[in-house]
Amino acid sequence: MQYGVVVMSKNAKLFLTLIFGFFLGLAIKIVYEKNIFHAWSWPEAPVVLNCYGKALPEAVIVRAIDYWTVRGFPIAMYEFNPSKATCENEYLEGFIIIRRDAHLKNVNVLGQTARRTQLHWMRSAVIKLRPGTYNLDLLLEHELGHALGLGHVEIKGHIMHPMYMQIGSNFWFPE
Numbered sequence: 771m772q773y774g775v776v777v778m779s780k781n782a783k784l785f786l787t788l789i790f791g792f793f794l795g796l797a798i799k800i801v802y803e804k805n806i807f808h809a810w811s812w813p814e815a816p817v818v819l820n821c822y823g824k825a826l827p828e829a830v831i832v833r834a835i836d837y838w839t840v841r842g843f844p845i846a847m848y849e850f851n852p853s854k855a856t857c858e859n860e861y862l863e864g865f866i867i868i869r870r871d872a873h874l875k876n877v878n879v880l881g882q883t884a885r886r887t888q889l890h891w892m893r894s895a896v897i898k899l900r901p902g903t904y905n906l907d908l909l910l911e912h913e914l915g916h917a918l919g920l921g922h923v924e925i926k927g928h929i930m931h932p933m934y935m936q937i938g939s940n941f942w943f944p945e
């Protein structure tokens with residue numbers, strides 16, 4: 771009798787594991803299908819706002835902007851020290867806002883970008899960086915890529931690889 775209970779419990783565990791695996795697989799597929807690499811474009815070159823604060827070095831912002839400008843994704847300008855009132859806006863049409871966020875949901879997430887889109891146009895974007903992560907090479911470049919309308923590419927060395935350890939400084943349009 772007891773044996774039977776143990777077996778059932780093991781089966782139940784296996785069952786739950788399979789169900790979980792199924793939904794995980796499904797979720798990955800949905801995310802993958804949603805991620806057309808260059809799904810959205812800015813109708814006009816956006817302005818980058820540093821609402822992270824002065825702790826984010828200006829050179830890091832300039833480096834990330836230059837990275838995309840030379841690759842055909844223009845940024846109109848950046849404001850290193852925008853007003854507090856400006857930064858209180860959650861989103862701003864035509865702007866990419868960089869923020870500091872100590873409470874990003876998943877502890878493994880270094881940065882996160884939220885986009886507001888309309889049809890195939892970018893309207894606004896918000897880049898949230900975990901405190902201290904701005905020192906990481908290429909992280910802001912990666913997030914800025916999302917803010918410019920790009921998705922992920924799981925090819926090692928690509929700037930838009932979803933895993934930080936696999937990110938490289940290369941960019942190309944995948945097939």
Ligand SMILES: [Zn+2]
Pocket residue numbers: 912916922930931932
């Ligand atoms: Zn990403």
